[in-house]
Amino acid sequence: MAEARAPExxxxxxxxxxxxxxxxxxxxxxxxxxxxxxxGSGAITLVEFSExxxxxxxxxxxxxxDFRAAALVYALAALSFSLGDLLTGDIDRIPxxxxxxxxxxxxxxxLPLLAQLVxxxxxxxxxxRVLVALGILAVVLPAVDVxxxxxxxxxxxxxxLAGAMVFSGLFVAVGGAQFWxxxxxxxxxxxxxxxxxxxxxxxxxxxxxxxxxxxxxxPAAFTGYLPAIALLGLPGPPWLPAWLGWLTPVAGxxxxxxxxxxxxxxxxxxxxxxx
Amino acid sequence: xxxxxxxxxxxxxxxxxxxxxxxxxxxxxRVGRFRRRRDVVTAVAGVGFTVEPGESVGYxxxxxxxxxxxxxxxxxxxxxxxxxVRTCGLRPVxxxxxxxxxxxxxxxxxxxxxxxxxxxxxxRILAAIHRLPASVWRPRRDELVERxxxxxxxxxxxxxxxxxxxxxxxxxxxxxxxxxxxxxxxxTIGLDVLSKExxxxxxxxxxxxxHRTLLLTTHDMDDVQRLCDRLLVVDHGRLVYDGDLxxxxxxxxxxxVLVVDLVERAAPxxxxxxxxxxxVEASGLRQRLAFVPGTTTAAExxxxxxxxxxxxxxxxxxxxxxxxxxxxxxxxxx
Numbered sequence: 001m002a003e004a005r006a007p008e009x010x011x012x013x014x015x016x017x018x019x020x021x022x023x024x025x026x027x028x029x030x031x032x033x034x035x036x037x038x039x040g041s042g043a044i045t046l047v048e049f050s051e052x053x054x055x056x057x058x059x060x061x062x063x064x065x066d067f068r069a070a071a072l073v074y075a076l077a078a079l080s081f082s083l084g085d086l087l088t089g090d091i092d093r094i095p096x097x098x099x100x101x102x103x104x105x106x107x108x109x110x111l112p113l114l115a116q117l118v119x120x121x122x123x124x125x126x127x128x129r130v131l132v133a134l135g136i137l138a139v140v141l142p143a144v145d146v147x148x149x150x151x152x153x154x155x156x157x158x159x160x161l162a163g164a165m166v167f168s169g170l171f172v173a174v175g176g177a178q179f180w181x182x183x184x185x186x187x188x189x190x191x192x193x194x195x196x197x198x199x200x201x202x203x204x205x206x207x208x209x210x211x212x213x214x215x216x217x218x219p220a221a222f223t224g225y226l227p228a229i230a231l232l233g234l235p236g237p238p239w240l241p242a243w244l245g246w247l248t249p250v251a252g253x254x255x256x257x258x259x260x261x262x263x264x265x266x267x268x269x270x271x272x273x274x275x
Numbered sequence: 276x277x278x279x280x281x282x283x284x285x286x287x288x289x290x291x292x293x294x295x296x297x298x299x300x301x302x303x304x305r306v307g308r309f310r311r312r313r314d315v316v317t318a319v320a321g322v323g324f325t326v327e328p329g330e331s332v333g334y335x336x337x338x339x340x341x342x343x344x345x346x347x348x349x350x351x352x353x354x355x356x357x358x359x360v361r362t363c364g365l366r367p368v369x370x371x372x373x374x375x376x377x378x379x380x381x382x383x384x385x386x387x388x389x390x391x392x393x394x395x396x397x398x399r400i401l402a403a404i405h406r407l408p409a410s411v412w413r414p415r416r417d418e419l420v421e422r423x424x425x426x427x428x429x430x431x432x433x434x435x436x437x438x439x440x441x442x443x444x445x446x447x448x449x450x451x452x453x454x455x456x457x458x459x460x461x462x463t464i465g466l467d468v469l470s471k472e473x474x475x476x477x478x479x480x481x482x483x484x485x486h487r488t489l490l491l492t493t494h495d496m497d498d499v500q501r502l503c504d505r506l507l508v509v510d511h512g513r514l515v516y517d518g519d520l521x522x523x524x525x526x527x528x529x530x531x532v533l534v535v536d537l538v539e540r541a542a543p544x545x546x547x548x549x550x551x552x553x554x555v556e557a558s559g560l561r562q563r564l565a566f567v568p569g570t571t572t573a574a575e576x577x578x579x580x581x582x583x584x585x586x587x588x589x590x591x592x593x594x595x596x597x598x599x600x601x602x603x604x605x606x607x608x609x
Contacts, residue, residue, distance in 0.1 A: 010403065010406050010408060011406070014403055014406070019404070022392055022400055026389070026391045026396075100385065101384070102385055105380075105382060105387035107350075107351065107352045108350050108375050109387075110372045110373070110376050110404065111372070271351075271353055271368055
């Protein structure tokens with residue numbers, strides 16, 4: 001063991017880099033099927049977007065947004081969700097790990113469980129969704145009416161990253177909750193995919209309780225709608241002033257704080273340490 | 276904290292020390308249509324033992340006796356309900372990640388290798404996970420590859436390996452970071468005779484070459500005979516025996532069976548001293564003689580048989596471990 005402590009001992013980041021690198025190589029080694037997977041996941045985003053298009057084909061304004069503004073909301077939310085999904089989307093497979101006993105093999109390794117699950121499960125095919133969301137954003141941006149300033153450019157750049165934090169946090173929270181709900185996968189999905197769905201529309205169409213739920217409990221509105229109205233200079237509905245759109249990073253940090261607490265409790269439950 | 280724990284685990288203390296270790300599970304049983312009853316099941320009930328560095332210990336018992344629960348508690352996967360457990364001087368659950376660098380764990384029925392990657396990649400990833408410098412893990416990998424004969428398997432994706440090959444790969448994975456304690460949960464389950472034998476030879480070597488401590492659970496009597504200097508038998512969560520195999524067999528009076536194939540048909544061999552005739556097959560060509568090790572030996576029985584008839588071939592059937600444990604339980608209850 002003495003030589004294992006030699007000064008050249010690699011850091012923990014090296015471990016994550018190697019795990020991640022090998023995952024990516026393994027997934028891209030079957031090129032044709034990889035390309036199909038990427039296209040397939042991108043197609044999902046396009047189909048979802050067509051729903052927005054169909055609605056606005058029939059009504060000119062919904063929830064205070066016209067089609068172009070609604071498309072901006074959708075693009076920001078979809079980009080946030082797809083980035084978060086890319087990072088932590090497989091955490092909801094915890095029940096599979098529990099049932100197969102593979103969680104135990106992860107627990108006897110010298111890295112945190114969450115870090116192993118995140119790096120061990122990055123699904124590159126989900127890049128398809130990211131690319132399509134970016135494409136929609138690229139088409140929408142020149143069409144919307146934004147008084148560009150350095151601050152607003154910063155807001156636009158920050159939103160997908162902070163929004164990805166919100167969604168990845170939601171995935172981790174749901175992963176933690178699944179230590180209790182080993183059979184409750186669908187129930188758990190309602191929080192993540194439900195939030196994603198709620199994020200792609202104006203919360204002004206929701207009743208007040210639901211609007212508050214998808215803003216301050218599951219902060220979906222922070223990933224698309226709020227930054228979008230802050231960019232467009234539109235007023236928000238009651239309880240959702242436009243300046244909240246600048247606070248997506250705060251929503252991201254709070255989501256992660258809650259998620260990590262829930263995750264820890266979940267792991268403690270699994271190891272029988274109470275909670 | 277790390278400095279402290281390193282001092283505790285790197286010294287000469289026991290590899291494993293359990294004291295009054297207990298684990299209860301709460302199970303909810305359905306009673307009627309809607310009501311559920313809450314029952315407490317004790318999987319491990321006050322188990323205590325110490326394993327010194329370099330020992331090779333078999334942890335045996337019937338299914339559901341509490342073997343896996345104990346293993347989980349001493350590797351940091353499960354928290355004890357009461358009692359204490361120290362593995363390599365560490366408290367397993369609170370110091371799980373520190374402990375993970377000192378122990379290797381092989382679960383016979385699952386793999387820690389990456390299914391879609393070649394074995395070589397899995398080993399490289401594990402080296403990174405254990406933060407081993409190349410100057411440490413490369414020579415170690417080469418040693419394991421040679422001794423486990425993994426050379427031609429290194430570039431094959433794990434999902435294409437046979438069970439025996441995969442198990443050898445899993446052993447290499449568990450030993451890459453040179454853990455002082457190797458815990459094996461049913462390592463030979465499902466393997467063919469040849470693979471089992473190879474595995475045992477390797478594990479014995481590993482213990483002798485590197486002074487590695489072995490703790491294994493098994494249902495296989497040959498594993499016990501070939502690998503374990505000491506046996507711990509659990510039954511219904513309690514430790515019912517601690518000692519070597521000879522002592523266990525002696526205590527329960529478990530019998531071995533000498534099977535002799537004769538050159539010519541012979542009358543039933545009812546008069547061989549120290550044996551009972553268990554059966555006669557092929558109208559006297561094959562006869563089965565049971566004897567208690569300790570009162571006589573296979574060689575003595577064979578010598579006695581040879582004075583009576585001409586033996587063409589022979590084999591010895593070992594007592595079934597489940598049977599030994601069952602008898603042990605009966606004797607300990609009485």
